[in-house]
Amino acid sequence: SQTIHQWPATLVQPVGSPLSLECTVEGTSNPNLYWYRQAAGRGLQLLFYSVGIGQISSEVPQNLSASRPQDRQFILSSKKLLLSDSGFYLCAWSGGGRTEAFFGQGTRLTVV
Amino acid sequence: AQSVTQPDIHITVSEGASLELRCNYSYGATPYLFWYVQSPGQGLQLLLKYFSGDTLVQGIKGFEAEFKRSQSSFNLRKPSVHWSDAAEYFCAVGNSGGYQKVTFGTGTKLQVIP
Numbered sequence: 001s002q003t004i005h006q007w008p009a010t011l012v013q014p015v016g017s018p019l020s021l022e023c024t025v026e027g028t029s030n031p032n033l034y035w036y037r038q039a040a041g042r043g044l045q046l047l048f049y050s051v052g053i054g055q056i057s058s059e060v061p062q063n064l065s066a067s068r069p070q071d072r073q074f075i076l077s078s079k080k081l082l083l084s085d086s087g088f089y090l091c092a093w094s095g096g097g098r099t100e101a102f103f104g105q106g107t108r109l110t111v112v
Numbered sequence: 113a114q115s116v117t118q119p120d121i122h123i124t125v126s127e128g129a130s131l132e133l134r135c136n137y138s139y140g141a142t143p144y145l146f147w148y149v150q151s152p153g154q155g156l157q158l159l160l161k162y163f164s165g166d167t168l169v170q171g172i173k174g175f176e177a178e179f180k181r182s183q184s185s186f187n188l189r190k191p192s193v194h195w196s197d198a199a200e201y202f203c204a205v206g207n208s209g210g211y212q213k214v215t216f217g218t219g220t221k222l223q224v225i226p
Contacts, residue, residue, distance in 0.1 A: 008156075033117070034212065041121070043202065043218040062224075088153055099144055099163060099206075101214070103155035 004028035006091045006104030013111055019064075019078040021107050023091030026072065031093040033074040034101060035066055038088040050074060086111045114139040116205050117218035125154050126225050132218050133188040135177075135203030143220040144206040145179055146214070151199045159201075162186065163208075173197070198224045 013019060025031050025075045035047045047057045047067035056066050062080050066076045074091060088108050094101040116140045125131055137143055144163040146157040160171025167179040177188045186203060200221045206214035 005217050032212065041218060044216040046212065046214075049212040059212075089170050092156075100146060103148075104159070105155045106153070108153065 004093055004104045010108045013081050016080045019081050021076040023074040024072055025093045028096050031095040034092040035076050036090040081111045083111050113192045114205050114215050115216055116203050116217035117118055117135055118220050121219045122221045124223040128192050131190045133201050135186045136184050137205040146204040147188050148202045152197050153226045193224055193225045198222055
């Protein structure tokens with residue numbers, strides 16, 4: 001069966017520090033991968049998606065970037081965090097002929 | 113552009129009572145529709161989905177949803193709510209263009225009281 005791992009679960013970082021959140025998927029190949037940010041009362045906002053290694057599409061301009069160095073690995077990064085980057089970040093994957101996405105457990109990022 | 117409206121930000125029901133969470137969508141063709149549930153501090157879990165066929169869809173945990181094209185709605189229902197159903201529920205709409213095209217609603221937080 002397929003599983004998705006996302007870490008860390010919580011993270012507190014100072015303003016101006018770098019960020020790296022990692023997501024890996026097991027049990028499937030060539031998944032579509034997604035990074036979402038969730039803010040209270042605003043639902044889920046798609047930040048990035050990837051349909052293959054090295055292929056990244058950005059949905060909104062921001063202080064963050066994403067990379068996909070391996071087929072089942074998706075990384076969310078920032079060179080310098082802003083206070084406004086605080087939030088709950090979710091990784092997800094879809095594919096294998098199924099229409100829905102499957103989500104990781106999320107990372108609570110607090111920028112102080 | 114597609115959109116989803118969940119008009120109820122917060123709902124409180126008594127344990128054992130019935131539940132209906134509202135979802136209205138805007139989309140030009142037959143949409144793909146989803147309901148997800150999120151427990152506090154957790155990821156999202158798919159409850160059910162619709163993209164064709166029978167308009168009454170059964171999901172996990174005793175939930176069901178009905179697609180009504182004439183009302184552009186996809187309301188989620190459960191006949192008898194359990195305390196463990198307390199969570200946030202998200203409706204989402206998409207198309208066959210891929211999951212990156214899915215748009216989420218802002219969510220409805222469900223509180224269950226004894």
